[in-house]
Amino acid sequence: MNTKILILLGLAALAAADSGEFRYYGNSGSRESFESSEAQYQFQWAVDDDSSENHYGHQEARDGDDTQGSYSVLLPDGRRQTVTYYVDGDDGYIADVKYSGEASFESASFESREAPRYAPPQRRYYDSNESK
Template sequence: MGDTPYRPPTYHPPAPSYHPPAPSYHPPAPSYKEPGKPYKYAYSVNDDYKGLKFSADEASDGNNVKGSYQVALPDGRQQNVQYTADHHAGFIADVSYYGEAQYPPPASYHPAPAPYHPPPPPSYHG
């Protein structure tokens, strides 16, 4: 038996198992601005049964847009909008109205009935 001093067992922690994810940044894909394409369209709806009446038309040369639309409003007027739009001046609209606004006659006023209050209970004096 020897006189060897007592040595406790040596502890070694496990190797770390967490690894941070790789960076997810990707540079944006290059964007290519395509020039505007000329177009033209128009449509209209006139449905007397449902009371729908509206139309629109628009055209572009690829840089500037010019158009208009008309809508029958619930008050009987027609709203007309003519507009232009481009990348320098933005959207510019000229709005006008045709006709006079018509409103239904007001409903006749009937005051609410007075609230019900039960009579006081009878009192007896004797």
């Protein structure tokens, strides 16, 4: 019996949530109805740091289900990675990744190229007659 009631309440909640309409009842008791609208935006930003020669950025535009954009970043090996993407309905996020420039580690500092070396502590034995 409890299972039937739970299923019935679940179906009622599902039907109410599927209406696609949002109702807000404020303190005034008014019953205004607001249709949800499709997302629509666009943005763009960029960073140009001449001291490190690092230039990167991102831009994206969306109109409903149509989303597309690109971003780029300077990789540690000196190449630029550019990702151009779009959202294709149920297929999801589709990305095209391209690299420009040649990989080079010459510009990296010595500290960044070599891993730190670890030396285990040396054992030291004490004579029981000797003060530590």
